[in-house]
Amino acid sequence: RMHESHDAIVVAGGDGTVARIFAVASRDCPPLAVLPLGTANNIAVGIGVRRPVPELIEGLDAGRVIAYDSGLASGPWDEARFFESVGVGVFGAAWRRVPSEDKVNEGLTALTEGFSTESPFEATLTLDGLPSRESLLLVEVLRAPAIGPALIFAPKVAPDDGLLHVARAREEDRKALVQWLRNPYRHPAPVDVVTARAVEILWHDADFHRDDYFHDGMPLPQRISASIETAAFRLLNREAIREIRNGVHPPTA
Numbered sequence: 001r002m003h004e005s006h007d008a009i010v011v012a013g014g015d016g017t018v019a020r021i022f023a024v025a026s027r028d029c030p031p032l033a034v035l036p037l038g039t040a041n042n043i044a045v046g047i048g049v050r051r052p053v054p055e056l057i058e059g060l061d062a063g064r065v066i067a068y069d070s071g072l073a074s075g076p077w078d079e080a081r082f083f084e085s086v087g088v089g090v091f092g093a094a095w096r097r098v099p100s101e102d103k104v105n106e107g108l109t110a111l112t113e114g115f116s117t118e119s120p121f122e123a124t125l126t127l128d129g130l131p132s133r134e135s136l137l138l139v140e141v142l143r144a145p146a147i148g149p150a151l152i153f154a155p156k157v158a159p160d161d162g163l164l165h166v167a168r169a170r171e172e173d174r175k176a177l178v179q180w181l182r183n184p185y186r187h188p189a190p191v192d193v194v195t196a197r198a199v200e201i202l203w204h205d206a207d208f209h210r211d212d213y214f215h216d217g218m219p220l221p222q223r224i225s226a227s228i229e230t231a232a233f234r235l236l237n238r239e240a241i242r243e244i245r246n247g248v249h250p251p252t253a
Contacts (some may be wrong), residue, residue, distance in 0.1 A: 006030045007030060007031075008030050008031045008032070008033050008060065008063075008236045009021075009029065009030050009031070009032050009033070010032075010033045010034075010035060010060070011032055011033070011034050011035070012034075012035040012037055013035075013037050013038060014036070014037060014038015014039060014040070014041060015038055015040060015041065015042050015043050015044075015083075015084065015211075015212070016038070016212065017037075017038070018034055018036075018038075018043045018044065018083070019043065019083050019084075019211055019212075022043070022068075022070070022081065022083050022233070023080070023081050025232070025233035026232070026233055027231060027232070027233060027234070029233055029234070030234075031063075031065045031234040031235055031236035032068075032233060032234065032235055032236065033056075033060055033063060033235070033236040033237070034047065034049050034235075035049075035053050035056055035057065036049055036053070037053070039103055039104065039149075040103070040104075040146065040148070040149055040150040041150070042084050042144045042145075042146045042147060042148075042150060043083050043084060043144055045144070045145065045146060045150070046083075046084075046143070046144035046145050046146065046157055046159065047068065047159045047235055047237060048159070048237050049237065060236065063236040063237055064236070064237060065234050065235070065236055066159060066160055066234070066235050066237060067159075067160045067230075067231040067232075067233075067234060067235075068159045068160065068231070068232055068233055068234065068235050069143075069159065069160055069161065069162050069163075069228050069229065069230050069231065069232065070082075070083065070143065070228070070229040070232035070233075071083065071085075071086070071141070071143040071164065071226055071227075071228065071229075072226065072227045072228065072229050073086045073141075073210050073224055073225070073226050074224065074225045074226075074227075075215065075218065075223065075224040075225075076215070076218050076219065077215060080210065081229065081232070082143060082210050082211050082226075083143055083144060083211060084142070084143065084144045084146075084147050084211045084212075085140045085141055085142040085143065085144065085147045085153075085209075085211070086140075086141050086208075086209065086210045086211075086224060086226055087138065087139055087140035087141060087147075087208070087209060088121070088123065088136075088138070088139050088201055088203055088206050088207065088208050088222075088224075089118070089121060089136055089137055089138035089139060089169075089206050089207065090111065090114040090115055090118045090137050090138045090169070091111065091114075091138055091140060091147065091148065091209070092206075092207035092208055092209035092214065093114055093118060093206070093207035094107070094110035094111045094113065094114035095107065095110070095111075095148055095209060095212075096207065096209065096214045097110050098110050103148070103149055104149040107148050107149040108149060108181055108184070111148070111151075111181055112178060112181045112182075115137065115169075115174055115177045115178050115181065116174075116178055118137060120135045120136055120137055120170070120171050121135070121136060121203055121204070121205060121206035122134075122135055122203065122204065123135075123136055123139065123201055123202060123203035123206075124200075124201075124202040124203070125139060125166075125168075125199070125200075125201055126198075126199065126200040126201075126202075127166065127194065127196040127198075127199055128196045128197055128198055129198070134168070134170070135170065135171065136168055136169065136170055137169040137170060137171065137173065137174060137177075138167070138168070138169040138191075139166065139167070139168050139169075139201060140153055140154075140166070140167045141164050141165070141166050141199050141201075141226045142154040142157055142164070142165045142166075142167060143157060143164070143165075144157055145157045145188075150185070151184055151189060152187075152188040152189060153167045153188065153189045153191060153193070154167055154188075154193050155188045156193075159235060160231075162197070162228055162230055163195040163196070163197065163228070164195065164196050164197065164198075164199050164226055164227075164228060165193055165194075165195055166193065166194050166195070166196055166199060167189070167191045167192070167193045168191060168192045168193075168194075169189075169191045169192075170192075173190060173191060173192075176190040177189065177190060177191070197227065197228055198225070198226070198227050198228075199225065199226040199227075200223065200224070200225040200226075201223070201224050201225075202221055202222070202223045203221065203222050203223075204220060204221055204222065205222075206222075208222065208224065
């Protein structure tokens with residue numbers, strides 16, 4: 001029914017609901033409009049949806065249509081879109097232990113513990129064909145500015161920028177990250193962020209996630225690749241897309 005003749009399709013819900021609809025959307029679909037009703041709403045914030053829901057409903061007829069460039073992750077599961085991030089290391093290890101009913105407080109606690117205690121993992125990270133051997137606490141390949149409990153890791157992500165934003169944390173970043181997690185909604189994470197159009201990660205023995213999916217039993221060495229699906233579908237949005245720098249708000253309880 002998504003391909004029927006409609007002016008727009010309204011997706012109301014949190015990141016899980018939005019991701020399920022985005023996963024099956026195509027260029028032939030009517031534009032998608034998001035009403036954020038979840039806790040973190042990372043995907044909605046990343047596409048510029050930041051007004052209260054009643055204002056968004058009133059403004060649907062004044063929206064502009066923009067293209068959305070989806071992330072594509074390839075691995076043992078074949079190929080699948082992602083809309084927040086794919087990553088290896090502390091974030092995936094901590095986030096998978098958090099009960100779904102308390103993603104905010106328990107998530108911050110689990111991440112603080114992870115950055116305090118997890119050992120670095122060795123990885124070969126290839127960005128646009130250029131490999132480097134690295135020792136990392138975390139690498140996240142992002143298509144939204146924020147992940148988890150609305151934690152900003154890549155403030156310059158835009159829905160139509162055609163880029164993967166790659167955030168890396170190393171041993172020397174450990175102390176700064178633990179301190180940042182005491183009050184993480186004042187500014188973005190203190191991590192190194194670069195951009196690429198194609199990313200490959202090759203590693204041993206560290207947790208991997210794709211958005212909120214966790215993949216166990218991956219063959220060794222573990223390997224995933226990420227790329228961009230340009231103009232995967234269309235969005236209806238009245239907001240200007242702007243970089244998130246300051247005034248980052250905690251997720252809705």
